[in-house]
Amino acid sequence: MAPKAKLLLFHLALLHGLLHTLISEAANETDALALLQLKASLTGDPLQITSSWNSSTHFCxxxxxxxxxxxxxxxxxxxQSLQLSGTLSPYIGNLTFLRRLYLFNNTLAGTIPSEIGRIGSLSNLRIFSVRRNSLAGAIPPSYGNLSSLREFRAGSNDFSFDVASNRLTGSIPGSFSNASNLELATNFQALIMDHNNFxxxxxxDIGNLxxxxxxxxxxxxxxxxxxxEIQNLNNLQRLVAFDNGFSGTIPSTIGKLQNLEELDNIRTLEWLDLASNSISGSVPQSIGNLTRLNRLRLARNQLQGEIPxxxxxxxxLIALDLSDNNLxxxxxxxxxxxxSLSLLLNLSHNQFTGILPYxxxxxxxxxxxxLSHxxxxxNIPGSLGSCVRLELLNLQNNLMQGAIPSSLSSVRGVRILDISGNNLSGQIPKFLEDFTQLQLLNMSSNNFEGQVPEGGVFKSASVVSIxxxxxxxGGIAELHLPACQFNQPGRRLSRKWKILISTISSLLFVSFTATCLLLCLMRKRRKEHVDSSTSDPPLQPSYQRLHKATNGFSSANLIGIGSFGSVYKGVMDENGATVAIKVFKLERRGASKSFIAECEALRNIRHRxxxxxxxxxxxxDYHGNDFKALIYxxxxxxxxxxxxxxxxxxTGHLPRSLDFLQRLNVAIDxxxxxxxxxxxxxxxxxxCDLKPSNVxxxxDMTGHVGDFGLARFLSSLDKRSFEGRTSSVGVRGTVGYAxxxxxxxxxxxxxxxVYSYGILLLEMFTGRRPTDESLGAGLNLHNxxxxxxxxxxxxxxxDQALFDELLLGVTSHASTSSSEYIPKSEKSEExxxxxxxxxxACSSDIPQERLGIREAALKLVSVRNKLVGSALPEGESAKAGPCM
Known part of the structure; x- marks a missing residue:
């Protein structure tokens, strides 16, 4: 190449480098100025985060x-989370290489700048998070031009469009579903815009998503x-639109949304919520096409007609709410x-007639x-007594009549029982005294008669309304009822009748006493002469003995109800020992298998x-039916x-809950x-079914794991590598814990x-069940x-019960040697x-990533050592007995 040509190329390269440098410097200057303008728009920065934003260092x-x-x-x-206040500067739109923008959990106000969404600016932006602020105004339609946007968040969910809990106004921009390169059809999974002023x-255009x-x-x-067009949302899992002003009817095409489901823990759930609108018409028959529908709320509308x-x-379906309509x-x-209905069935404030179905x-x-109003x-059907998990039963303001069925004595866990405003009659059942969980018992405006009980809930006039x-x-004085008159006036008995009655009574007493003595003598002789091998051995009690030990399996002795049986407190007549007797409901599918599984699991294992x-x-039993029970x-x-x-x-004490150390000890147990x-x-x-009710x-408040009715042996596994292997079985445990x-x-x-244990541990220290609705939409306990x-x-x-203990650093637990064992402030938080x-770590969704249970125990023991300042005695598992 000629020298002149080489010289020309050199100058061109030099010029290109110079231009590149000038352009880069100009671009850098643009980013720096944009950041300084953002700093200037902030009115509050108590943590002095932007104090480093000056010319002494490069903005990177x-x-x-x-x-x-x-x-x-x-x-x-x-x-994020820096207590910043002020407004969002429109100069953010000049950060053209910006890919992620996190501003959530501050107190920013004002509007969202439209400059962010202008054509050509922020074309690389993938994540824009402004949740937990005080933003107002409308979402700019220009946001539809953000061609790479994948996540727009103002809540707590990833990969979503979320502007929840702000004060945004205006209409929902259709441009979000029209943007040609927005990739909503393949990327956006959630549109969360609740609690605003749209x-x-x-x-x-919502149908395009x-x-x-x-x-x-x-x-x-x-x-x-x-x-x-909502029918085009073939992958829709949740539709929650309550508390708006929607009118018209429910589209009959709603049945085409057969994928309407929510994946929560291990079970496919579905949620359709159109409550608190002005929707009229009838509930469409096509609702039955949503065969996996999990929650249906159409309350507080103007629906008419019958339930399809x-x-x-x-x-x-686990929850159905059709209340406050004209059905x-x-x-x-x-x-x-x-x-499947387990959470809620609410048909109140309608016009239903007829009887409550058996x-x-x-x-x-x-x-x-x-079912109120x-x-x-x-009559109240006797079958209602089978609903043993009821916590709220409301039948008020109907036309029901007759007496309260005795079968309701099984509903011992009810907290609110309201049967007021009916035509019920008869006496108030005495078994209501045993309903220890009752917080409200309303029996007013009926035709009840006779003496009011004085025990249990009837001791408090603030709980009972009659x-x-x-x-x-009768009843307690605070109820202001007249005294009961048990003796009716009449003619006085003559002396001859008194003598006759006295004579007969004496003869009956002598006869009864002689009979009892004779029976006692016969029993004693039988015990002395009959070989013990021909009778029921003490360790193999008969149905008759268990029946006697539990007073006929009385509801007063009922201490728990499970999937396959009920547990009663019993006193054995052989030695007076108090035991827990689990009676299996053999008519329920899987109960016999559960009985066998529990026997096999507990036959030879020994651990404290x-x-x-x-x-x-x-x-x-006495009717010739099979009877199976376990005694613990x-x-x-x-x-x-x-x-x-x-x-x-x-008795005599205020209600108590577990303190911090007690919970930690039980978790280690x-x-x-x-x-x-x-x-x-x-x-x-x-x-397979670890949860708080099975601990x-x-x-001494020591924890013991029980109920092995779903237990499985991993007999096919190599002992050296069973950590990563599995065994197939058709059980699923309990929702939230499995x-x-x-x-x-x-x-x-x-x-x-291990997963179940992780959820249980989180529940112990948050006080929230894994299915608690207070966790928030889309969240499980882990998240x-x-x-x-x-x-x-x-x-x-x-848990609120632990909050004061952690805050003040004291506890009233009697087993602690010092009231200052709980560390304060930073240490308690740590x-x-x-x-x-x-x-x-234990409740990770991916099994291979979960912490081993032994490592989890050691970590908790380390926490306890820091808490009480003493090491765990050696031989933590030394007391364990032999296993199979």
Whole structure:
């Protein structure tokens, strides 16, 4: 090449480099100025985060800024949870290389700048998070131009469009579903816009979001009819639109949304919520096409007509709320056959007539039944006594009559019982005295008569309401009832009759005494001469003995109800020992298999933290039916479930709950039991149903794992490698505690028990059940705690019963030697976080990532050592007995 040509190329290269440098410097200057303008728009920065934003350092070194390696341009702006106030500067739109923008959990106000969405600006932006602020105004339609946007968040969910809990107004921009390159059809999974001030109609373009799974538009000011295009959302899992101004009818095409489901833990759930609108017409028959519908709320609308019988096809329905409408006709028996209903059945404030179907007894797992303010007539069906899990039963303001059936004595866990405003009659049942959980008993405005009981809930006039029953008498003084007159006036008996009655009474007494003596003598001789081998051995009690020990399996002796049986407190006549007797409901499918599984599991295992089985009974009852029962040692302090969610009432003392150290000790006890089952048995055992109700507490508050009715042996596994292997079985445990993989492949593993333990541990220290609706939409207990730790606010999710203890650093627990064993401030927060981290590590969705139960136990022991300042004695598992 000629020298002149080489020289020309050199100058061109030099010029190109110079231009590149000038352009880069100009671009860098643009990013720096944009950041300084953002700093200037902030009116509050108490943590002095932006104090480093000055010319003394390159802006890529400023706090909260991350730049790309090649161009030294701002790619990440992370200012989350820094207590910033002020407004969003429109100059953010000049950060053209920005990929992620995190501004959530501050107090920013004003509007969202439209410059962010202008064509050509922020074309690389993938994540825009402004949740937990005080933003107002409308979402700019220009946001539809953000061609790479994947996540727009103002809540706590990833990969979603979320502007929840702000004060945003205006209409929902259709541009979100029209943007040509927005990739909503393949990427956006959730549109969460609840609790704002959006008005107008829901745009028909919503139907273009074919990949949308969750649509939350509740608590806004939306109006008009639901667009028919909603049927195009074939992947929709949740539709929550309550508390708006929607009118018209429910589209008959709603039945085409057969994928309307929510994946929560291990079970496919579905949620359709259109409550608190102005929707009229009838409930369409097509609702029955949503065969996996899980929750249906159409309350507080203007619906008319009858409930479609096709709803019986919704076999997974756990909550149904049709209250506050104009529905009429009889209540379809098909609804009462939906044994899946467990959370709620609310048909109140309608115009239903006829009787309460006898099939209501099928709702054995239902917690809330509200049929108030209708025109139901007839008697309260005796089958209602089968609904043993009821916590709220409301039948007020109907036309029901007759006496309260004795079968209701089984509903001992009810908290609110309201049967006021009916035509019920007869005496007030004495078994209501045993309803220890009752917080409200309203029997007013009926025709009850006779003496009012004085025990149990009837000791408090603030709990019991019996006004409007003019034939009642007695009771405590606060009820202001007349005294009962038991002796009716009449003619006095003559002297001859008195002598005759006295003589007959004396003869009967002598005869009765002689008979009793004779029977006692015969029994004594029989015991002395009959070979003990021909009678029931003490360790193999008969049905008759168990019947006697429990006073005929009386409801007063009932201490627990499970999936396959009921547990009674019993006193054995052989030695006066108090035991717990689990009677299996053999008519229920799987009960016999559960009996055998529990016998096999508990036959030879021995550990101080496992419930001890005393013996078993396989016999027949007085009607010739098969009878099977297991007899366990009795635990006076009940289950962990009662202590966590039902503060224990001790006679003469205030209600108590477990303190911090007690919870930690029980958690270690349970981990020790699982470690024994998984690592110290010749054949590993999987419990499959670990939850608080299956953890029992003895007099020393030591935890014992029980109920092995779903237990499985992993006999096919190589002992050296069973950690990562599974065994197939058709059980799923309990919703919320069973791991996700059980719902997909029915695979049982020791990692499944670890998951259940992690959830139980989180529940013990948050006081929230894994199915608690207070966790928030789209959250499970794991995510609820995880988000709290990410935001460094563990104290906000701790059980309220522990809050004062952690805050003040004292406890009233009698077993502690010092009232200052709980560390204060930062240290208490640190220990609490350590416990939560163990729970999170155990409850990971991926089995292989879960913490081993032995490692979990050691971590908790370390926390306890820091708490009480003493090491755990050696031989933690030394007391464990032999296993199979």
């Amino acid at each position: 070194q400023w706090r909260g800024i991350l730049c790309g390696r090649k161009h030294q341009r701002v790619t990440v702006l992370n200012l 008005g107008g109609r829901l745009p028909v 074919s990949a949308l799974q969750i649509l939350y538009i509740s608590e806004n000011k939306l109006s008009g009819e639901l667009p028919l 019988a096709a709803i019986e096809n919704c076999k997974d 009429s006709g009889v209540i379809p028996p098909q609804i009462m056959r939906l044994s 099939e209501v007894g099928s709702l054995t797992n239902l917690e809330t039944l509200d 209708n025109m139901l007539s007839g 006004t409007g029953n003019n034939k009642l008498c 933290n496992l419930v001890k089985i005393v013996t078993a009974c396989s016999s027949v 040692e009795f635990f006076a302090n009940g289950s962990l479930e009662e202590w966590l969610h039902h503060p224990v009432q001790r 349970v981990a020790s039991a699982l470690d024994y089952l998984q690592h110290q048995c010749q054949t590993p055992i999987v419990h 029992l507490l003895d007099d 791991p996700p993989e059980y719902g997909m492949g029915n695979l049982v593993s020791i990692q499944g028990d 609820f705690v995880q988000f709290a730790l990410l935001e460094k606010s563990a104290a906000k999710v701790v 220990l609490l976080i350590s416990i939560f981290e163990v729970g999170l």
